[in-house]
Amino acid sequence: MLAKRIIPCLDVKNGQTVKGTNFLNLRHAGDPVELGRTYSEQGADELVFLDITASHEGRKTFADMVERVAAEISIPFTVGGGISELRDVEAMLNAGADKVSINSAALRRPELIDEIAHHFGSQVCVVAIDAKQDEQGWTCYLNGGRIPTQRGLFEWAYEANQRGAGEILFTSMNHDGVKTGFANEALNRLSQELTIPVIASGGAGSMEHFRDAFILGQADAALAASVFHFAEISIPDLKRYLSQQGINVRMQETLLKERESH
Secondary structure (H helix, E strand, C coil): CEEEEEEEEEEEEHHHHHECCCCEEEEEEEEHHHHHHHHHHHHHCCEEEECCHHHHHCCCCCHHHHHHHHHCCCEEEEEEEECCHHHHHHHHHHCCCCEEEEEHHHCCCHHHHHHHHHHHHHHHHHEEEEEEEECCCEEECCCCCCCCEEEEEEHHHHHHHHHHHCEEEEEEECCCCCCCCHHHHHHHHHHHCCCCCCCECCCCCCCCHHHHHHCCCCCCEEECCCCHHCCCCHHHHHHHHHHHHHHHHEEEEHHHHHHCCC
């Protein structure tokens, strides 16, 4: 059985890491290069870097910042924000990213998923979905949660899977920054209906929330920001806790041995 992954997320605006609640009220959380280095050293399994205003402001992700973060870490690195064509993907991979995350551009032009999978391989293409639940169900949003679409979470995730996405990164806008737990019911349904890994995002506030995302939500990975940025939960402590709960995670000792052997 594959180990469950713990993924810190750097939401970056104007070169600084920020974190909000329900996608609003952003507050400063530190230097992305320093945070990336710290998480890599602490045993995070991957790192996600999202330029959260790139799509809304109609610009590209800062390649120089990506290069600086990539130079400091030794774990897989996913970059998103403003990626809308193959040359953007190539630029991010050249800057040191292992994967790219696409969201708004994929909703506007789903063929982008096919193109990335064909040119670079499915493993490079992470389709991020920001969705909000109301009486009608789960609705997907564009531009960092600013614009609702006509697409529903489950049918869009299934289409992305069919087109060649390597993973789905699902953020519940209802749960984002609230720290009351992940959207486990929706996660479980996604995990049952898709043939690719599902990353849980939005709602981490305690170690138990990560446990529930893996057990109740059946997620393959759990992503969080503020609980790591503000030192409310340490990654080594979290992994020890999850291991004690019977969840298969890669411990820091194992990671160090693997790195020394390469």
